[in-house]
Amino acid sequence: MSFRHLVLAVAVTLAAAACSTPAAEPPAPSPANGPSAKVGSLRLPLPVGATYTEHSPEGLLDGCIAEGTVTCEARVLDLRQTDPDAPINLPSTKRPFGWYTGTDLPTCITPASPPGKAAGATGSTLLDSGFAKIGPKTAEYGRWKVTCENSAQNNQVRSWWLPTSRILVVQYGSFPGWDAKMDTLLAGATFS
Numbered sequence: 001m002s003f004r005h006l007v008l009a010v011a012v013t014l015a016a017a018a019c020s021t022p023a024a025e026p027p028a029p030s031p032a033n034g035p036s037a038k039v040g041s042l043r044l045p046l047p048v049g050a051t052y053t054e055h056s057p058e059g060l061l062d063g064c065i066a067e068g069t070v071t072c073e074a075r076v077l078d079l080r081q082t083d084p085d086a087p088i089n090l091p092s093t094k095r096p097f098g099w100y101t102g103t104d105l106p107t108c109i110t111p112a113s114p115p116g117k118a119a120g121a122t123g124s125t126l127l128d129s130g131f132a133k134i135g136p137k138t139a140e141y142g143r144w145k146v147t148c149e150n151s152a153q154n155n156q157v158r159s160w161w162l163p164t165s166r167i168l169v170v171q172y173g174s175f176p177g178w179d180a181k182m183d184t185l186l187a188g189a190t191f192s
Contacts, residue, residue, distance in 0.1 A: 017094070025180045037065060040078035042134070042167050045188045047181065060115040071114035072172060075180060077101075079166040091161035091168050093129040093142040097121065099159035108148035110155050110173035119150035127156070134160055134169065135189030143174065160186065 006016035037052035039045045046052060050067040064072035079101065082088055087103040089095070100106040107118035125145045139160035147154050156174035161167075171182050 004083075022147060037076055039063070040167050041075045041165055041191045042076070042078075042162075043190045043192065044076060044185055046185065057146050058116070064115070070111040072109060072113065073178060074169060074171045075166045077170075079168055090142070090163075091138065091142075091159055093126055096124040097127070097128070098142055098143075099144065099157050099168075100125075101168065106146075108146055108150070108151050108153040108155060112173075113150075113153050119148045119153050121148055123147040132160055132186075134162060134167075134186045135191060137162055137165070137189075137191065139169075157183070165191070 023118075024053070035046040035050060035052075037046060037054075039054075044052075046065065050065055053061045053064045053066065054144050055062055056064075061072060063075045063077045065074045065076065067073055071168055075169075079088070079090070079153040082101075085096060088101050089103060091101065092098045097106050106121045107113075107115070108121050109115055109118050109192055113119065123146070126142060127145050128143040133139070139162050141158070143156060143158045145154075145156055155172070158174050158179070160169040169186065172177065
């Protein structure tokens with residue numbers, strides 16, 4: 001056998017071996033039949049033990065994802081469902097409180113200060129902006145440093161805005177562990 005034929009035989013053998021060894025698939029972020037939040041066309045898988053409150057009696061927890069003792073770690077809202085006569089600010093990284101859709105000043109929602117019990121926000125500085133994925137879609141992304149009347153509630157807020165779907169995701173009290181968990185939740189999102 002010539003050297004040329006030997007090289008060709010080795011190349012064919014290696015190619016066949018590579019084709020017969022399946023690549024490892026990355027694990028899915030969450031099982032399809034586990035708990036989830038359905039908001040507009042978005043289906044967001046939740047961690048085991050987490051809950052989603054679509055509507056609460058007083059409206060303060062509408063759209064909240066809660067886990068453990070934290071009342072509202074994140075909020076997922078369908079802005080197509082807002083009252084057409086209510087004033088609203090669409091999410092934008094071009095304004096200081098760009099994650100907040102109200103026309104007044106927001107409160108400083110954190111794991112220790114849920115909606116309705118949080119101090120008022122006094123300032124907001126955009127730290128990061130750009131685009132980030134929610135499942136197969138690309139959202140407008142922002143992270144703000146928020147200062148509060150009660151400085152113990154100063155925190156960071158992250159938001160993802162899908163302007164065509166009009167779905168807003170806001171993460172309160174951002175910190176590395178919850179950031180990673182939120183990124184995994186959003187990676188597992190699907191749309192119908």
